[in-house]
Amino acid sequence: MKIDLRDFGGNTLGPYDLCIIGGGIAGLTLAWALRRSGLGLCVLETGGERPEPETHRLSRGDITGYPYFPLDMARARALGGSSHLWDYEVAPGTPRVRLRPLDPIDFERREAVPWSGWPFGYETLAPYYQQAQTFFGLPERPYTPEAWSSTTTQPLLSADSAVLRTALFQFGETARFYTFYGPELLADPHVTVCLHAHVLELLTDATGQVVESVRVGCPGGREITVQARCFVLAAGGLENARLLLLSNRTWPNGLGNAHDRVGRFFMEHLHFLSGVFVPRERKLIPQLGFYRLHACNGVWIMGKLALQETVVRQEGLLNYCVALWPTDRSALPRRNNPLLWGGYEALRVLREAIRHRTWPEHLPHQLMRLVRDAPRLVPWATSRLLALKAKSQTETKSPVAFVLHHMTEQAPNPESRVRLSRRKDAFGQPRLELHWQISRQDVESLLQAQQLLAQELARQGWGTVQVETLDRIPPSGITGGFHHMGTTRMHASPREGVVDPDGRVHGVKNLYITGSSVFPTVGFANPTLTIVALALRLANHLKTRLT
Numbered sequence: 001m002k003i004d005l006r007d008f009g010g011n012t013l014g015p016y017d018l019c020i021i022g023g024g025i026a027g028l029t030l031a032w033a034l035r036r037s038g039l040g041l042c043v044l045e046t047g048g049e050r051p052e053p054e055t056h057r058l059s060r061g062d063i064t065g066y067p068y069f070p071l072d073m074a075r076a077r078a079l080g081g082s083s084h085l086w087d088y089e090v091a092p093g094t095p096r097v098r099l100r101p102l103d104p105i106d107f108e109r110r111e112a113v114p115w116s117g118w119p120f121g122y123e124t125l126a127p128y129y130q131q132a133q134t135f136f137g138l139p140e141r142p143y144t145p146e147a148w149s150s151t152t153t154q155p156l157l158s159a160d161s162a163v164l165r166t167a168l169f170q171f172g173e174t175a176r177f178y179t180f181y182g183p184e185l186l187a188d189p190h191v192t193v194c195l196h197a198h199v200l201e202l203l204t205d206a207t208g209q210v211v212e213s214v215r216v217g218c219p220g221g222r223e224i225t226v227q228a229r230c231f232v233l234a235a236g237g238l239e240n241a242r243l244l245l246l247s248n249r250t251w252p253n254g255l256g257n258a259h260d261r262v263g264r265f266f267m268e269h270l271h272f273l274s275g276v277f278v279p280r281e282r283k284l285i286p287q288l289g290f291y292r293l294h295a296c297n298g299v300w301i302m303g304k305l306a307l308q309e310t311v312v313r314q315e316g317l318l319n320y321c322v323a324l325w326p327t328d329r330s331a332l333p334r335r336n337n338p339l340l341w342g343g344y345e346a347l348r349v350l351r352e353a354i355r356h357r358t359w360p361e362h363l364p365h366q367l368m369r370l371v372r373d374a375p376r377l378v379p380w381a382t383s384r385l386l387a388l389k390a391k392s393q394t395e396t397k398s399p400v401a402f403v404l405h406h407m408t409e410q411a412p413n414p415e416s417r418v419r420l421s422r423r424k425d426a427f428g429q430p431r432l433e434l435h436w437q438i439s440r441q442d443v444e445s446l447l448q449a450q451q452l453l454a455q456e457l458a459r460q461g462w463g464t465v466q467v468e469t470l471d472r473i474p475p476s477g478i479t480g481g482f483h484h485m486g487t488t489r490m491h492a493s494p495r496e497g498v499v500d501p502d503g504r505v506h507g508v509k510n511l512y513i514t515g516s517s518v519f520p521t522v523g524f525a526n527p528t529l530t531i532v533a534l535a536l537r538l539a540n541h542l543k544t545r546l547t
Helices: 025-034 053-059 081-085 122-136 176-186 239-246 282-291 309-315 342-356 363-393 440-459 528-546
Strands: 002-004 012-021 041-044 061-063 088-091 094-099 164-173 191-195 198-204 211-217 223-233 270-279 294-296 299-307 320-327 401-408 417-424 430-435 463-466 511-513
Touching: 012 025, 012 191, 012 211, 012 528, 025 041, 025 081, 025 176, 025 528, 041 223, 061 417, 081 176, 094 528, 122 164, 122 176, 122 528, 164 440, 176 191, 198 223, 198 239, 223 239, 223 528, 239 417, 239 430, 270 282, 270 440, 282 299, 282 320, 299 309, 299 440, 309 440, 320 440, 401 440, 440 463
Parallel strands: 002 191, 012 041, 012 223, 041 191, 061 430, 223 511
Antiparallel strands: 088 094, 094 164, 164 299, 198 211, 211 223, 270 401, 270 463, 294 299, 299 320, 320 401, 417 430
C-alpha cells in the first residue's frame, strides 16, 4: 500500500511490527523477503518513486579529508536507492550492475590488517549469496571462472599460477528494484510504503534501550510519528550512521555510540589507474577475451586478475584485483577526474540552480571555487571536446596494450569517518561531513600487489608491465566507487563495533541495521551482492524473532 506524505493529513502511523527506514536495495530486499510473513511492515523512503531535485539536495554534505565525489552525486534518494545510479553499459542503452560475493579471506581476521574480520565466515552468507542472484535476474551459477570458460575464452593469464587467479564478475539487471520490487511493494496490501518520508530521529524510551517511534519530516514542514515493535535502519552506508548520531536525546553521542564507534571506519574501494601491461606479441591479445566484458550463456561477465588468497595471507596484503583496459598505445592515460574538483561541483550546482530557477546554495563560495579551478577546468573541457570530436571522426584503433585499472580493499581505519557537519539541511538538521582517509598501508599494499602481478606475468612469458613510479603517498588520482562501507561496523563486542552478528545495535533491544555500513572489512568485490545477502539473512532472523 502506498502512502505519499505530501498528501497525508494524519499525525501518526502504526503501530507496525517492523518499520524499515530506507527504500533502497537493502530495505526493499528485506521488505520483499518478509512480505508474506504475516508481519505488519512499513517502509519509509525519503524520496519518491523516481529521483527528484528537492529530495536530491538533502544528500549534500561536506568533504574534509581526501578528495571525494560530491555526496549528492554519490547517492540517490528514491525508491530503489542506488540502483538509479547503476549505469555500467554492457551494450549501448543496456546498463548493468557489477556483482561478485566477498572472498572467504575477506571474512577472516588477519594479523597484518588491524580491525579486520567478520564475526562469522563465508559459509554463513553462502546460501544467501545464491538467493541474491535472483534479485538481479541471474542464474545461481558459481563465480568460479572454470564454470564460464569455453574453448574460445579462457582465463589464460592465471592458468597454473601460484600467484595469480582470475576473479569473475557477473553483470545483473539494474532496474529491477525500481521497476519491479518497488512497484510490487507499493501495490501490496500487506506492506505500507511511505514516500517522501524523511526520518529525522529515532525516539527511545527513558532508558535508551528500546526505540518506540521515529520522527518523520514531511514536505511542507509538517512532522508525523511512526510507531513499531522493531526498527531496521537500511538508509545506506552514510545515512545509517548519520541517523544514529542525530538520535541523541537519551544518549548525547547518539544511539549505539557508547564507545565512539558510530561513523568511524568509513571505507571505500580504491580505484586507481597505474601501469600498462604490454603482451609479448600482439597476436596474444585476441586470446585474452576472458578479461574483457563479454556475454556467456546469456549472462554478461568479465574476468579480472587477482592475487591468490595464500599470497595475500603470506605477504600481509589487502585483497586486490585489476581490470585490463585495452588501449591503442602503450602509455598511461592522464588521471584527470574533474568530479573531484571543487570547480566542477560549483558548475554543477550553478547549472542545477539555473535549470530549476532557484538561488544557488552558498553562491559566493561556489563562485570562488569556480575561479580557483578555472586554470584546469578550461584546458580539461577543451581537450575533452577535441577528444570526442576525434573519436567521432576516426575508427577505434586495434589495442596494443592494457592499462591496469586497480581496485583494492581498504584497511579499516577509525580515523576515516563521517560525522555531523555544522551546516544544516532543509529540515534544519546537521548535514553529513565525510573525512575519508587513505593510509600508507592502503597504498603500499596496492603497489606491492602490482609488483607481484608484473613479476608473475613476466615469469609466465605473457609480457611486461610498465610500472609507474609514484612521487607521493597517497598519490593523486585515487578515487572511490560510490561504495560507502563500514560506518556502523559489525562486531561481537560493543567496544569494537556498532551492531552484533545478527545486525542488532549494541545496547538497543529492537533496532537493527542492514547494508554496507555494517561491513567490518570490504574485500575488493562491489558491495551490492553482499548487501542483498545480508538483508536476506536478517529477514530470516526477524521472522524467528517477531512471529
